[in-house]
Amino acid sequence: MAAGSFAARLFGNRHLSPTQTLLRRLDRDLQDPPGTTTLAVLILSLSRSDVIGATLELPESTLINTVLLERIGNTLRPNDYLALASPDEIWIVLPALASATVAHLAATHIGRVLQAPMQAGALTVTATPCIGIAVTSLSQNTSLGLLQAASEARKRARSLSTLFFVATESEGVDLHSKDLIAAVTGALAQNRLTIAYQPKVDVATQRVVSVEALIRWPADLAPALSPMVIVEIAEQFGMIKELTRHVLHTVLREYTTLLAATGLPRVWINLSAGTLADPGLPEFLQQGLDIWSTRADVIGLEITESAVIADIEQSIEMMHALTERGFELAIDDFGTGYSSLAYLRRFPISELKIDKLFVRHMRSSVPDTQLVRTIIDLAHNFNLKVIAEGVEDRPTLDLLAEMGCDQIQGYVYAKPMPAAELVRWIARFHGELAGE
Structure with a gap:
């Protein structure tokens, strides 16, 4: 896949599908898995140096949002999709995975592409990611359940000061039991x-x-x-x-x-x-x-x-x-x-x-x-x-x-x-x- 091709297809006219669109698509993937039984939901939170500007949606921070999403989008596969939930939170869905470790690999790549500072005019912004991952059997979970599991995993990643943490619910098993x-x-x-x-x-x-x-x-x-x-x-x-x-x-x-x-x-x-x-x-x-x-x-x-x-x-x-x-x-x-x-x-x-x-x-x-x-x-x-x-x-x-x-x-x-x-x-x- 050529660099930027995924971002161009996903962010047509610089517009990202809202979270409700993501949830509807996730619901469809859960009901009709495309040839596999494994799917991952990632919730990525960002500690941004322009947090005030991002909250106020200043023009420079809006441009930074675009750069962030394009960087992340370019690490993903054609069938992956994502949505900006807030200026410091992004939801990502990885359908049709071969195993849970593929989600780990995706999170690692996302962490790498966000290491470099981002520039918008005179504004230089750094963004430190923290990622929660929920990987599960498609037949046993709802979209909201996966998002909640990923959110809890993100909290765990933050408490451990790690890039990501995985809350796996495969086979209906609670790994923390x-x-x-x-x-x-x-x-x-x-x-x-x-x-x-x-x-x-x-x-x-x-x-x-x-x-x-x-x-x-x-x-x-x-x-x-x-x-x-x-x-x-x-x-x-x-x-x-x-x-x-x-x-x-x-x-x-x-x-x-x-x-x-x-x-x-x-x-x-x-x-x-x-x-x-x-x-x-x-x-x-x-x-x-x-x-x-x-x-x-x-x-x-x-x-x-x-x-x-x-x-x-x-x-x-x-x-x-x-x-x-x-x-x-x-x-x-x-x-x-x-x-x-x-x-x-x-x-x-x-x-x-x-x-x-x-x-x-x-x-x-x-x-x-x-x-x-x-x-x-x-x-x-x-x-x-x-x-x-x-x-x-x-x-x-x-x-x-x-x-x-x-x-x-x-x-x-x-x-x-x-x-x-x-x-x-x-x-x-x-x-x-x-x-x-």
Whole structure:
């Protein structure tokens, strides 16, 4: 998307749709989700140096409002929309998200574009943003409920002096429930969380070249929690290092006792934003390898775009520290619409994963097909392997193969499964390939 094109379409004649228009459109999105179940509402408040002029709607401050909205609008995707609720408050809606972390990435970009002062005649204005985010299942919330949740999250962000805070209501779960926090704490302490593995298949050779390790909640423990909710609770309440430790040691134990015998070269685990920001991460990972007498190249580390962009320079430094230890790195959920391609050449990564949101709809959406093709070509220009996740049917697989996609992950081959089942599945899959 060309710079300014979104702003020009949204702010035609320098006019922004009022909040009532935003609410009506949000209500429609909640009733008729465009091919996904995830949506985010952001409430952005601004501490402005021209607060008096803005309140009085002086001409200079009115011009600053236009600059503010254009800066923010240029960070958003074509389907995102926003409204000026007051001179110091902006409402933003991000429909059709692949995951909650995409909203984090959007908030980070908004914070970056508002860092530079704004000029209106002789007036120079600074605006410090504070953002509350509500991310939820579309079928379980109202527009006013989402705005209220985002408003509360904004208050929390201000009290913590952070750019943004997320109040997630996915699956109807209150992330601040004491019982829920205790349940996650107990599941970790009792080693009740398990790992499921989903294969990644090389398109050319039809061999399993690696697997992704995915955290799973105990089947007999209510309420059932998704991996996203488990990670969010762990991050918000100081358990993320313990969760990462549990995943790492479970993966290393199951690899050395079961998976290595299959010839599987690598298991990928996911790093959260909080884990990536920990300066002790390389040594933490090395200690796990030493305990299980395993090489670093056995473990691949998948990092989401939002985790990297949150602190780009620190993240790049950490990524280099990890590759120097021998770990392979991949960027997960690529193509969500808020990423900066300028950073891609600086990442010491070997793989790029295309977000399942675009893969899932590429056969019925020309823009998604074009985006997937562009990502594959771009990645190959950077000598990166491309993995498409969320591939569920043979026609999509064939289309990706035609585009030159390197690896496939999805139900078209297999759902995530426990380690012992994976061993049998790999033997059967490779045996069928060999005609046994």
